[in-house]
Amino acid sequence: MTSGIDPDANLAAIDRAMGEAAAGGAAMAFLPEMSLLLDRDRARSAAHVAREADSPWPAALQAMAQKHGLWLHSGSMPLLADDGQRRVNRSHIIAADGSIRARYDKIHMFDVTLPSGENWTESAAYAGGDAMAVVETPLGQLGLSICYDLRFPELYRALTERGATLIAIPAAFTVSTGEAHWHVLMRARAIETGCHVIAAAQSGTHADGRETYGHSLAVDPWGAVLSDAGTGSETGDRGYRLSFAPIAGAAVDRARQAIPLARSRANRDIAL
Incomplete structure (x- = not known):
C-alpha cells in the first residue's frame, strides 16, 4: 500500500483490495504496517487515534x-494504550466470520539514526x-511481528518453538534500510525458522512526506521468494498493489526435515 493521512481513503482502498483478493481465490489477506493511517505528524494524527x-x-x-x-491480517494500526499516555502499534487477526482471533503489539521500537541522516x-x-x-489460521499457525521486530531473530525462534509455521512481518521500511537489508533479512528469517514469511509493505511517497521501500514479499521455508510486489507509489483511487502467493504446508515439513x-x-548443550 501507499497509505496516507486520511483513514477513510485507506479503508476504501483496503475494501477494494479485499474484494479483488477474494475474487482471485485468496484464503487470507495481509496488509502492511500502519495500513489505516501513516502520518508522522503526531499532532495531526492525534485526532484519529x-x-x-x-x-x-x-x-x-x-x-x-x-x-x-x-481472513485478514490488519498489518497494524496506531491506537492509544489503555493508560491513554502513549500509543501502541497493534496488529489484529480477523477471521472470515468477522471475529478477532488475535492481537499483537509491536515489541521493538524503531529508535535509530541512519547513515542517510534520517x-x-x-x-x-x-x-x-x-x-x-x-x-x-487457514494457512497454518501464524506467528506475529511488525517491521523492526525483523532484526531480532530470537523472537522468531521463540515463535517457532510455540508452533508457528508461517510468520507475518508487516512493515513500513525506509528506502535506505530496505535497499540494504529487506530481502536478505526476510529470507534469513524464513530459512532459520523453516517457516513461510509474509511481509506486506508500505511503498512509495506518502502524503506525510516519507518514502518507503515497498517489495511486499512472500518467502517459502527454503528461502525462495514466492512473490515480490515491487516498488513505487500506488496513489489515486487504488492506493495498493495486489499480489498472490501459494502457501503450501508441506513445504514446512520438507524444509525442517532437510x-x-x-x-x-x-x-x-553449550555453556556461554
Missing part, C-alpha cells in the same frame, strides 16, 4: 472480512508490547 474500544477501525475491518469471506524515535510516542502471539535445526539444537 483512540483506544481500541473507542476506535472505529477494528470494527470496519471486521465488517470487511465478513463481507468478503476472507532519525526516528518511535518510543517517544509508542509503548512497546510485552507478549508474543501465535494464532491458528535441515533439522530443532533436533540439532537439542543435541548440543
Whole structure:
C-alpha cells in the first residue's frame, strides 16, 4: 500500500483490495504496517487515534472480512494504550466470520539514526508490547511481528518453538534500510525458522512526506521468494498493489526435515 493521512481513503482502498483478493481465490489477506493511517505528524494524527474500544477501525475491518469471506491480517494500526499516555502499534487477526482471533503489539521500537541522516524515535510516542502471539489460521499457525521486530531473530525462534509455521512481518521500511537489508533479512528469517514469511509493505511517497521501500514479499521455508510486489507509489483511487502467493504446508515439513535445526539444537548443550 501507499497509505496516507486520511483513514477513510485507506479503508476504501483496503475494501477494494479485499474484494479483488477474494475474487482471485485468496484464503487470507495481509496488509502492511500502519495500513489505516501513516502520518508522522503526531499532532495531526492525534485526532484519529483512540483506544481500541473507542476506535472505529477494528470494527470496519471486521465488517470487511465478513463481507468478503476472507481472513485478514490488519498489518497494524496506531491506537492509544489503555493508560491513554502513549500509543501502541497493534496488529489484529480477523477471521472470515468477522471475529478477532488475535492481537499483537509491536515489541521493538524503531529508535535509530541512519547513515542517510534520517532519525526516528518511535518510543517517544509508542509503548512497546510485552507478549508474543501465535494464532491458528487457514494457512497454518501464524506467528506475529511488525517491521523492526525483523532484526531480532530470537523472537522468531521463540515463535517457532510455540508452533508457528508461517510468520507475518508487516512493515513500513525506509528506502535506505530496505535497499540494504529487506530481502536478505526476510529470507534469513524464513530459512532459520523453516517457516513461510509474509511481509506486506508500505511503498512509495506518502502524503506525510516519507518514502518507503515497498517489495511486499512472500518467502517459502527454503528461502525462495514466492512473490515480490515491487516498488513505487500506488496513489489515486487504488492506493495498493495486489499480489498472490501459494502457501503450501508441506513445504514446512520438507524444509525442517532437510535441515533439522530443532533436533540439532537439542543435541548440543553449550555453556556461554
